[in-house]
Amino acid sequence: MFAEMEERGQERIAVFAGHEVKVVTKEFWTAKQRQTSSLHEVSYRACFKPQLPRYFIQQYSSPGDIVYDPFSGRGTTAIEAALLGRVPYANDINPLSSLFSRPRISPPQLRAIAKRLGQIEYDYSKQPDIDLSMFYEKKTAAEIASLREYLLRSDKDEVDDWIKMVATNRLTGHSKGFFSVYSLPPNQAASQKRQIKINEKLKQAPEYRDTKAIILKKSKQLLGKLTLGEQENLQAVAKQAKFLNSFSHETAQISDASVQLIVTSPPFLNVVQYALDNWLRCWFNGIDAQAVAKNITSFSKLERWVHAMSSVFKELERVLKPCGYIAFEVGEVKKGTIMLDEHILPIGLQLGLSCEKILINSQTFTKTSNIWGVGNNAKGTNTNRIVLFKKR
Numbered sequence: 001m002f003a004e005m006e007e008r009g010q011e012r013i014a015v016f017a018g019h020e021v022k023v024v025t026k027e028f029w030t031a032k033q034r035q036t037s038s039l040h041e042v043s044y045r046a047c048f049k050p051q052l053p054r055y056f057i058q059q060y061s062s063p064g065d066i067v068y069d070p071f072s073g074r075g076t077t078a079i080e081a082a083l084l085g086r087v088p089y090a091n092d093i094n095p096l097s098s099l100f101s102r103p104r105i106s107p108p109q110l111r112a113i114a115k116r117l118g119q120i121e122y123d124y125s126k127q128p129d130i131d132l133s134m135f136y137e138k139k140t141a142a143e144i145a146s147l148r149e150y151l152l153r154s155d156k157d158e159v160d161d162w163i164k165m166v167a168t169n170r171l172t173g174h175s176k177g178f179f180s181v182y183s184l185p186p187n188q189a190a191s192q193k194r195q196i197k198i199n200e201k202l203k204q205a206p207e208y209r210d211t212k213a214i215i216l217k218k219s220k221q222l223l224g225k226l227t228l229g230e231q232e233n234l235q236a237v238a239k240q241a242k243f244l245n246s247f248s249h250e251t252a253q254i255s256d257a258s259v260q261l262i263v264t265s266p267p268f269l270n271v272v273q274y275a276l277d278n279w280l281r282c283w284f285n286g287i288d289a290q291a292v293a294k295n296i297t298s299f300s301k302l303e304r305w306v307h308a309m310s311s312v313f314k315e316l317e318r319v320l321k322p323c324g325y326i327a328f329e330v331g332e333v334k335k336g337t338i339m340l341d342e343h344i345l346p347i348g349l350q351l352g353l354s355c356e357k358i359l360i361n362s363q364t365f366t367k368t369s370n371i372w373g374v375g376n377n378a379k380g381t382n383t384n385r386i387v388l389f390k391k392r
């Protein structure tokens with residue numbers, strides 16, 4: 001689509017409908033995990049690394065500004081914005097999104113979490129209302145059923161919300177740090193049938209897990225490395241934070257021209273079943289996963305995706321302040337044959353936004369994966385393509 005004009009080292013100038021657009025490819029941020037806060041360590045399908053929003057938040061906003069993510073997922077932008085003293089606004093059609101993010105913006109003290117866990121009574125005669133015996137040993141299942149019942153009762157406070165967030169994240173996974181027997185990664189709960197097959201293949205049966213000890217340990221990991229400065233930043237912005245559960249093209253709760261920076265990554269063209277993948281997390285929280293799945297944008301046809309993104313952009317332009325920015329991250333899809341940035345660019349330009357540049361962050365990584373007991377090291381490139389717009 002681009003008619004390229006000039007190539008200058010890492011920079012290229014591309015031309016689109018008479019507009020010159022700078023395309024810069026380099027490693028804008030490093031991938032080292034230890035440079036990010038432990039508070040992010042909650043898994044969610046297709047989440048981006050905290051370094052991505054951090055880069056844009058630091059470059060294009062100041063403390064006290066509103067930073068918004070209309071497709072917030074686990075809340076990576078919101079958490080990073082709050083840690084940096086910006087006011088986080090987050091929206092996602094999946095109700096699990098605010099359940100994961102809000103508690104981490106105003107985290108309780110560890111000793112309050114420990115005290116509350118001590119007060120929650122487990123009834124060992126209880127069992128879940130669906131068959132989860134392929135995931136949990138009987139005593140663990142009774143603990144989960146009791147905790148679920150307690151958390152679904154109304155009148156909950158910040159400590160209960162925190163416990164709910166951590167417990168939801170510990171339901172299934174592939175280590176003893178989770179409530180379940182060895183299963184898929186925590187953001188992709190296997191179906192009951194699939195778990196039975198996994199158990200047969202691995203010749204395994206669920207063992208008892210101490211759910212309260214696991215929740216406390218994970219809470220310590222999440223909160224453990226928060227610096228005093230980060231805690232102060234969170235406290236300063238928590239009351240002004242907004243968490244919406246709307247379609248990203250219908251966010252009347254956000255005022256016109258109020259947002260300084262938007263950093264986001266929409267659903268791409270592939271079919272990621274954000275809600276169905278999370279069926280067990282939805283069950284634990286009394287959420288109808290099928291109903292959520294119907295609302296989630298998932299288009300396999302490019303034209304329909306472009307149409308949906310056009311209505312989202314109209315709304316983003318409305319909420320953005322003059323001279324505010326949108327950093328819109330999209331990927332290469334269909335095996336690199338479709339570059340979504342080239343389709344996002346005209347949408348922004350038609351709304352009168354200027355395209356500052358297209359950033360292609362290219363990182364080499366070595367990934368160690370251990371699936372079904374087979375370890376392997378894979379080298380690869382991790383590419384993020386971000387279109388950066390500015391409102392005039």
Ligand SMILES: C[S@@+](CC[C@H](N)C(=O)[O-])C[C@H]1O[C@@H](n2cnc3c(N)ncnc32)[C@H](O)[C@@H]1O
Binds near residue numbers: 048295
């Ligand atoms: C690629 S993920 C975003 C992940 C996020 N950047 C993170 O770090 O966790 C896309 C998100 O968009 C949400 N979503 C899909 N369609 C939506 C819509 N029409 N309005 C609002 N959110 C939507 C999905 O629920 C999913 O959480």
